[in-house]
Amino acid sequence: MRNEYLYDLYRIAFLSVKQKSTNGVTNAAKPALVIAVINAIAAGEVKNNQIRYQDIEERYIKTLEEWQPEKTPLKYPFYHMESDGFWHLKWKGEQPTKKFSPSVKFLRESIEFAYLDNALWDLLQEDEARMGYIEAITKYFKNAK
Numbered sequence: 001m002r003n004e005y006l007y008d009l010y011r012i013a014f015l016s017v018k019q020k021s022t023n024g025v026t027n028a029a030k031p032a033l034v035i036a037v038i039n040a041i042a043a044g045e046v047k048n049n050q051i052r053y054q055d056i057e058e059r060y061i062k063t064l065e066e067w068q069p070e071k072t073p074l075k076y077p078f079y080h081m082e083s084d085g086f087w088h089l090k091w092k093g094e095q096p097t098k099k100f101s102p103s104v105k106f107l108r109e110s111i112e113f114a115y116l117d118n119a120l121w122d123l124l125q126e127d128e129a130r131m132g133y134i135e136a137i138t139k140y141f142k143n144a145k
Contacts, residue, residue, distance in 0.1 A: 002129055003119075010086060010120050014133060015140050017084045020076075029072035030081050031141045032064040035134055037116075039063070041124050049121040050090075050113040053078055053104075067142070075104050078114060086117050 017030040036059040040046045045055060053074065060074050079102050081087040089095070090112040102110075116124070123129045 002123060002126060006119050007123060007129060007132070010117075010123060011133060011136050013084065013086050014137050017081065026141075027070065027072055028067040028141055029064060029077040030084070031137050032067050033060050033074070033077040033081060035137055036060040036063040038124060038130050038134055042127070042130050049115045049118070051115060052113045053107055053111070073104070075102060075107055079107060081114075086120050088115050088117075089113075090115060 014031070014034055017034070019030055020027040033056075036056055037046065037051055040051075040056055040059050045059070056078075057074050060077075061071070064072065079089070082089050092110055092112050096110075115121070124133075
């Protein structure tokens with residue numbers, strides 16, 4: 001039985017991700033990445049809470065295409081979603097102190113993988129939780145356009 005408090009906490013976190021907005025148009029890159037990760041977990045493509053850039057890239061691109069015509073490269077949400085609290089980066093060495101927009105080369109050379117809060121990872125092992133999150137994210141962000 002899932003912890004409803006934690007489920008709601010992460011649902012709110014997903015719906016509150018910081019998004020880039022240009023000329024009044026909100027970029028859906030972060031919500032698309034969240035859905036891509038959830039679907040990859042469901043398909044067994046992400047294991048041990050280790051989300052590798054190269055393993056999620058194709059699924060992210062396909063998910064984003066359903067949401068918006070602008071093709072935001074994965075490097076942006078993959079790196080910047082760390083500021084949303086539930087997404088973390090496992091650095092191969094020391095984490096840079098300055099925030100910047102990294103290159104794909106930098107990400108591949110400097111980051112082992114991204115990972116989720118352990119409590120969120122545990123919730124995402126349940127079909128019902130995954131479906132609920134995808135539904136909430138889709139309704140919220142697609143209706144916001």
